[in-house]
Amino acid sequence: MRVRNIVAAILVALVLISCGGAQKADVIKVGWFGALTGDQAVWGNNEFNTVKMLFEEINAAGGVTVAGKVYTLEAVGYDNKGDAQEAVNVVRRLTSQDKVIAILGPNASGNAIPIAPILESAKVPDIATVATNPKVTVLDGKVKPYNFRVCFIDPYQGAVAAGYAYEVLGSRKAAVLYDVSDDYSQGLRQFFVENFKKLGGEIVADESFKSGDVDFRPQLSKIKSQNPDIIFMPYFFKEVALSANQARELGMTQVMMGGDGWPSEQLISMGGAAVEGCYFVNHLDYDDPDVADYKARYLKKYGIETELNGYLVHDAVLMLVDALKRADKPDGESVAKALESTNIKGITGKIAISPETHNPEGKDAAIIKIIGGKYKFQQKYAAK
């Protein structure tokens, strides 16, 4: 009798354990990686904190339903110190050891590019946050099957600027000054020129300089003689401030426009009155009502303000949850397939992933105008 009782007790225990195991299987593990130490630590911590906060909120609201079954989400985060080699190691660990079904991050293009082969062999999709280099998702004209991103790419900004200049500001004659020794600047220039011409505008001057130059008056004088409506300046704040000052000294009153290389506290102190009334393209506006709720929740939970990265990883989580809901099975391959047809509205704008590029196509960019030495959000704008 006693033996039978013991056997029964063991059986009951086994059933309970197996039940426990079955309950554990209702958790979906999602990987995150980025820099939690080193000089990019501010952004890494901001991203991981946002992921943890959102997963808690999702689980508290009942979790995510995948193929008719309810799951809760668990975040597994590792520090790659902003290092490309370490990124590869961390992704290997996430896919083989932790068996995550998707990975969020990293923010840097240099860390997002080398992880593709591991993702492909493990069949686990990754959604990069602020990695804007085109090569993160497309290499040699071929899309990488498991790499996605939530931000727009560098050349796209050029297209947005062209559209805004032509459609909203009503410019018909544009001049471009760009840095011939910088990929970022060249990319923006190329897409600005192509799109501005396509819309029916005319490029009256296309001038360049190279990094380290401090005098732009010869180019600006040439631009001045062509009398454009707008000057597009796709480079970084230091050269923006110098060239804007020199343009004003030459008596040029045109509106100037640039990309996300502009926003910096130093642009205002160096450029001053010269950049007043000018526009630039950014990923989002911090005062946009769409982001206010997330911003407030983050501040309440962690006691500090969120950074640019937080907004983008927020939308990466939205993308993932949407894909999970539509996936046939809770595994990496199905999620990757679902991610390809993403079409959602995030707090940073509309996110419609193109299967050919795995980039959010036609994503809204924020147009910012400098008024009274402050960055003032104008409107969201998407290139067609």
Add this chain to the structure above:
Amino acid sequence: MAQFLQQMVNGLSIGSVYALMAVGYSLVYSIMNFSNFAHGGVIMFGAYFGFFAMTQLKLPFPAAFAVAFVGTAVLAVVIERIAYKPLRERNAPFLYFIISAMGASIFLENIIIATIGPTFRTYPDVFGRTSISLGSVAIGRLDLIMFVISAVCLAGLVLFIEKTKIGRAIQASAYNMKAAALMGVNTDRVVMIVFALGGMLAGIAGVFFGMKYTVYPQIGNITTKSFVAAVFGGLGSLPGAVLGSVLLGIIETLVAGYLSSQFRDLIAFVILIGVLVFRPTGIMGKTTEDKA
């Protein structure tokens, strides 16, 4: 036509920036026969001296200007004592001087990055950002003032070298240092004075650069162009340095304005190489010895 005049004004203005630096190079070269690559670092210090004199000590512009060029004169002499004098005493080859100069230049840039930081700083507005318009040609106030002050300084320098006893000693040492020493010229003192003069010019250039292009640790890198201008005009010759600088400024501007801004440096430097092929000593250079 309006554009041509404007481009000439731009070219003169850029050329006078180069000239301020090129004269400092040439002055040291005429005595020491090596290119003082630390000159860019001294210019950068001049920009910082002037900036902090105005913002921290709240000095008016003329006083800050004086602080800057006295400070850089002292700095240039200190560099000479530490980096070049030991080499001079050992009769080291000229290559060693150049390496020592590069070391000094890297040291100066990095000490600013490590202590003050790599950020950009903007001078308080002294002359205003507006420009004087002559018809359709705009001339910056700062450019005009810079042009006048540089011209006065360069004229003063020429007078000093031509008319004073020390100036004559400099000339003698430039011609032949050993012979000058044998004739009783204290060449060590001459070298010191030359570095002090070069340092003063660097300080003046530094303040103007800082006002024109903001202050940052790499501002001394603009000196690469002025070094080329000094070679073009003829190293060791002060009028040559001025002429070379103004010509380089105008060539660059015209190439950018009428040919292609992408090829601005390329075409400008091909012209310079062309001149040097036919006149290896530059436009006004005298010596034909092979000097670095």
